[in-house]
Every structure is written in structure tokens, then in C-alpha cells.
Amino acid sequence: MSETGRPFGASASWFLSTARERLAKLLDAGSFTEFVPPSERAQSPHLASFDLPAAFDDGMIVGCGRLDGNSVLVAAQEGQFMGGTFAEVSGAKLLGLIRAARDDEKLPRSILLLLDSGGVRLQEANAGELAVAEVMRAIVEARAAGVAVIALVGGRAGAFGGAGLIAATCSAIVISEQGRTGVTGPEVIETNKGVEEFDSRDKALVWGVTGGRTRRLIGGADAYAEDTAASFREATLALMGKARPFDLATLRAEQARLAGRVGRLGGCDRAAAMWKALGVADPRAAGDMDDPVFVALVADVKGAGDDAR
């Protein structure tokens, strides 16, 4: 091994890592088994007609492994390939994994989705939109069958479009400071509504609206992780086995929670106003502070902890 070694250890940045690096360090060492691995060449049949290179895994890695000894199913999106998009093959791999868990109770009862996606792949838009809809339905059915589905969001592409919808369908969301969730991405809002409405290059604005700290503070994510595999692992372990039963009572509680949030925060026109309304005295300082200090602050904020789903 050379002097400097590979960058990726348990302390390396989740944000900057590839999907395979994330899986390798998230799961117990050597426990990952991949389904439909790259050697099977399950790649997009459409990209070639756009003169675009395909990937042997189509940017979606699915399989099983163990997390601190617990068996789990996992799916990880590669955000650096075609923006981690949902398409015919990548969608089918994810859908197959979730349906298998839904239908076969001998399979692990937890699914971890390492989302890193801008949404549907425009070159395969119909297949991608269908995949997102089918995955959302499959997640609901799997949850009803007792499977916990946990989204881990902290990659460079965030979780936008279909990935944002899917994240919202999960039992729980773990997010890091760099992570972002939303439906319409910043560039799309700017293109459609103008730069005065939303300046996608103003990163402070983008992260203020969609970023991990805001999502955690307002209860849009259930756990906050530092930007490392070790921290995502710890946060995920803490959530496993805590998913509420997916029944009418839970859905009613979730509805009440969201209505309460709109009541508390619906009048705010910017993230700093929401943070203030939640009792954060100095939003700017809270944005700049170190992760452990922020985690302590979240513990004191009303609303961040009242998860129902």
C-alpha cells in the first residue's frame, strides 16, 4: 500500500464517495452480496442511441449484507453516473429488490436505500416515471407487510424528483448536512420561475430550503448523520427496528404532524425564519456550527422529534 492509501475509510466523506465505497464501509466488512452484479452486464438499452456511455450496473447497486450482524437488503444509487437517475434497468433492479422483500418474509425485514439522484433519467423518461411510481407503491406494500425502508441521503446529487418522492414514502430518513431532499430541483425551479424566484447558484439558499440541517430541524428527516459512513451506520442502526406499524393510526398521526408543521412554519418565507420560529436563536451560527453541536441543538428544538411515520 502506498504512503497515502485510498481516500475511503469509515471517516471519509460520504458526500464525495462512490456508491460502492459507501456500501463497502456502511455494511459489516465483507458481508455484501450483489444481485445482478456488473458482470451480468444489465445495462441501459437506450443510452447508446443518444451516443451516451452506459454503465454495467446502470448506476444502481442492489444486494444484501449485514449491519452490525443484522441482515439487511440494500440499494445504492451512483449519483456520478447520469445523476443517479431512475431508468428502465436501474428502476427494475430497485423495484425487484423491494417486491422481493414484500413477498418473501424469509428475506431481511429492513431495506436501506442509499439515495443519490436528481430524479428520472430524461433519456428514458417514461420508463423512469413508471419505475418511480411502482417503487413508491412497492415501498408502501412492503411497509404494510412489516418491512422497514430507510432512506440515507447525503450524496452529491441529493434526492430530488422521484428520489425525493421515494424518500418521503420511506419509514425513516437519515440525512447529513450536505444531503438535500426535495421534488423540484433548484435548477428546474430557476428555469421555470426565474432567477428572482429561486437562484440555484445561491447555495446558501438551496441548502437553506432543501439541505440536511433544515430538513432535520423541521422534522423532514428523522435522523442526522455526520458526513461519514461510520456516522450513517450509527444513525441507521439507531432507527432499525423502530419503524411504527404501517396502519391507519400511523397515517393519521403523520397527517396531524404535517398539518401541525404547516401551521407552525407555513408563514415563513425563508429557512432562517423557520429556524427562528423553531427556537434557534442564531440561524447563521447554527448553520456554521460543528455537527455534534448541531445535534445537541436539534435535541432542544420542538418539531424535529415528532416523527409519526
Add this chain to the structure above:
Amino acid sequence: MNARSSGPSQRAWDTARQSREQRLAAAARYARDKLVFHEDVTKLLEALVRSGDRVCLEGDNQKQADFLAARLAEVDPVVVKDLHIVQSGVVLAEHLDLFEAGIAKRLDFSYSGPQGAAIARALKASKIELGAVHTYLELFSRYFVDLTPHVALTVARCADREGNLYMGPNTEDSPVVIEATAFKQGIVIAQVNELVDKVPRVDVPGDRVDFVVVAPSNFYVEPLFTRDPAQITETQILTAMLAIKGIYEPYGVKRLNHGIGFNTAAIELILPTYAERLGLKGRIATHFALNPHPTLIPAIESGWVEQVYSFGSEVGMDDYMRARPDIFFTGRDGSMASNRMYCQSAGLYATDLFIGSTLQIDLAGNSSTFTKDRIAGFGGAPNMGSDPRGRRHASDAWLKAGREAAGEPTRLPRGRKLVVQIVETFGEKLSPTFVEGLDSIELAKSLDLALPPVMIYGDDVSHIVTEEGIANLLLCRTPAEREQAIRGVAGYTDVGRARDARAVEELRARKVIQRPEDLGINPLDANRSLLAARSVKELLRWSGNLYDPPRKFRNW
């Protein structure tokens, strides 16, 4: 000596002063002493500015007199027309609006940045008569010879009632612009963010300033020199390692200037890691002529950097520089002080190395950032990226480069500046960096320019660094060798694939070309863990939270 045939000349010797006094009299109704309400500025300009005047509308690399630019674009083109704009930066849309409306006709400038394509379009539509695209020092020098402004529209953070101006860290071009204008009977108007009883520091004395207007909003400054470490690629890190091990170390480069690209940001960020492990601390990269790059913070904090003099400032760095007066130049008020003309001279004469990136390099080593439809301008790179033949002080790095260029010992040793181009073989959108002919030659033809724009001439370039290795052009003895040395580091571009493999191997044997492995560098070691900071937030941490990143870089 001949006796005069007549007495002293009867011509008037103060027409410029008379013109100035007439203009001031015409403008007096819009001002109370030096103060002008912002609503009256357009009328004031119509009274002061005369058709055909040379006008400098700063227009700097970073700060912009944006309020005055918008007001000048509003004057009646019947009253004020055919201005000759002489300013370093043509950066705002309003700068181009002047030409569209016929208020301005002729242009001499230095840097265009975001307006490069608009300038090319206006040239093609004959809306602009282009004098020349200058380097900074060249344009500033011409302010004192044949491009002296009649009117200068400047910008400062605050002013007092006497017109004393405080520019703070963004002094930039203003002193040279204002001296040339004021001392040649021109008129100086300043837009300021606020009026104060006493300025923190006098950057421009009030007797050189005729009018002050408090603008309704703070002037615009572009964070031009902030590079997000998260965007730096492993290829860029490899080129940074090559530059340190293959150039900084053997030449002992202590005094230098860095360009603004990601490759040089990578160099700054691996000084405290990679270069530290090579034992180079204190032996290289100690004195900089450099804007306050946020990516330099880790090297400063770990004791690498002795001092930095800057052309301008950088958004968000004010508090950090104020807290590090041992490193930066600061006024008695504590805030940093910059001056583009001084720093360009420093970069030209007092550094041993310039290193920067470019868009295109041809087979002779000429480089350009102009493409077929963009007049990008030069800024200061050609000043710093050239061997100053007026230099007369020696340094080890300069003498070693001179010895390599001479080839054999000579009774009259000369020095040589190290001018390094650091690039990836393919640039954005996989466009090749190495080309048979520069686009700027086509551009010059299509726009009928007398001089094809070249950023750095090949004969000034000493080294080219790519991910494939380093070409030392000082050691090339013939144009053919030079061409093969360039092809030999041009990778898989068409230029690189057309290399003569045997000639390239011979050059490698002579160390004209050095591959990563020749320098003991394993490309697999070039990874992001080498970066002392891997995100803007880590830069904030390194600075002890003194650095205040601009919003567009706060990705949290």
C-alpha cells in the same frame, strides 16, 4: 542657441482646466458641495460628460461601480455620445448597453469575463470600435500616455464630506485611475455605500475627488478567486503533485504567483500535506503576489506562507486578513490594502514563477483563452506569465532556469523566469487543450484584429504540466524538439497521438519530459485525501471561523 523669433507663445495653456471648470459649473446645480443625491446622477452626468470623452467606468477585476454604470447607460444619447471607454474590466451588462445605445463607441480594455461573447457580438455588429485588448499594466500605463480619462467613475466603501475615499481591501485599480484622471484636469465621481464623518483610512485623498454619491445599494463584488475544494479532481491533484515535485522543489521556488484555476487551488491545498511530507516547508512557496485565495488558508495556518500582497480582495476574506497582519498588507485601520498596479509589477518583477491554466496550447507553446466567439480578455496573466527582460536581481530559481535555457556555461549568465502552464489534456466538455492552431487566430481574422490574441507566448513558457507529465521547454534546443516535448505530454488529444514516439523517449531520457514515475509519483496516490481542506466548510474551520464564505459557496 537660436534666439526666439517672437515672445512667449500666445496659445492658451490651460484649456483642459477651463473645460473642467465649465463642466463643474454646469454640474453645480445637481450637487451640494461634493455631495449628489442618487436621483440626480443621470442629470449630473449629462452636464459633466461630453461627447467623445474618454471615460473610465470601474470596471475592475472584482469590484464594480455598478450604480454609476447604470446611470451612465441612462443618459440621453443625443446629449452624450461616442464615448471612448477605457477601463480594465468590461464585466456588467450595462457596460455593453452603452455601446448598444450609441452612448459609447470606442473601447480599450483588458478583461471581459462574463461579457466575452457579448463583446464579440457587438464587434461583429460594428457597435464597438475596438482599440486593443490590453494587459493590466499596459492599460494602466497608457492612462498616463495616450489614454488619459477625462472622466473617472469610481467606487468606494465610504467617503466623508470632503471626498476622502475608503476602499478597504478592494482598492484595486482606483488609485491609478484617479491619479491619471485628476492630475490631468479630469473629473472624478465616486459611488459609495455610505457617507461617514471620518473614513477609517484615506485610500484616495479628497482633493482628487469631485463628486460623491451614496448609492441605494452596496456595490457589486464578484467572488472571482474562490474555488470550492469539493470540485477539485484527482487529475488536478496529480498535476499539482507534479508541479511541486518536478518544479517547485528542484528550482526552490519561493516567490510566486498562482492563477485562479482548480489546478493551482490543488497546489495550495496540498502544501500542508504532500509538500510537507517531502520536507519542503520553508523551502518553497513562502512569498506570494496573489489575491487572497480562500484555498491558501490551510497553508497560511500551518505556517507555510510568510507574506501575501494582493491585486484586490476576495469576498468573505476581510476578517481573516484583518486577523493575520503578519501575512497580509493592512492599513493602520487594520483592514487589508490592495493595489492592482503595484501587485502586477510585483508579479512581473519580483516573483520567480508564474503558474496558471489555459484553454488552448499550440505546438509552439502559445496559449489562449479566446475561443471563436468569445473575447475573453487578458487581465494580468500575460504580465506575470512573461520573462521580464528588465529584471536585474538574481535568485537561485531564476539563475537555474537561465542556465537551463542557455544550455552551456557562458561568461554572461542570464536569469529566466519560470512560466508554467498547468492543464489537463482535455478541458471542459472534453475539448482538447492541445491544438494545432489557436482559435484566436481565426477570431482575429473574422474580427479584423491587428494582433491575434495570445495569452502567453510560447517563448515565455518554461514548463507545461499535464497529467501525463512535465515538458521542460527550457531544455529544448530546436523548434522540432519543442514540438515533440509538447506532443509528449498532450495525452490522447490528436496532438498527443501524433507524437514521434522515439523522439519523445529521447526527450524523456534527457529529462526534457518527465513522467510521474520518473519523479517517484504514483498516480494512484493522487487522491482527495491529500487536500488539506476538502470543502468550503473545512476552509471555514481552518480559518478559525474568520472566513465568511459567499452565499453561492455555502453548500450547507
